[in-house]
Amino acid sequence: MIKVKLINKSNNSAPEFATEGAAGVDLKAFLEESVVIKPFERVVIPTGLYIELPQGTEAQIRPRSGLAAKYGITVLNSPGTIDCDYRGEIKVVLINLSNDEFVVNSGDRICQMVIHKFERFEWYFSEQLGDTTRGNGGFGHTGI
Structure with a gap:
């Protein structure tokens, strides 16, 4: 099990897994006053978490499916990456992709955070790459 050190400067409880099978935890807004996100506007929302x-390891910040489906609210740089050497407050860039204003209140669940292990890599240069069936087939090459 991965152990993550947490400083919680918010009034919110520590993030928890909602179900036994949940891959991530919901992060909550930590605001002095509510924030209105206008249509197609982006805002940075603090969480009070460090x-x-x-x-x-890295933490990935991902949208909450309910906010996206019901209200058009998503994480703009999704997934956002928190590197293991970052020590600042976790802040989340939300964008409103709907035609209606959306209000974020302190304590609202605004995103999910998933922790992943990763491996560093190194480059080595070559004049060609190995052949595959796909080759250089890009976006949409297999059809709809």
Whole structure:
């Protein structure tokens, strides 16, 4: 199990897994006053959380499906990456992709955070790449 050190400067409870099978935890807004996100506007929402991840891990910030489906609210740089050497407050860039204003209140669940292990890599240069059936088939090459 990955252990993550947490400083919680918010009035909110520590993030928890909602179900036994949940891959991530919901993060909550930590605001002095409500924030209105106008249509097609982006805002940075603080969480009051600070983490220390173990070396070789990253946190990914992802949209909440309910906010996206019901209200058009999503994480703009999705997934957002929190590197293991970052020590600042976790803040979330939300965007309103609907035609209606959306209000974020302190304590609202605004995104999910998933922790992943990763491996560093190194480059080596070559004049060609190996052949595959797909080759250089890009966006939509297999059809709809």
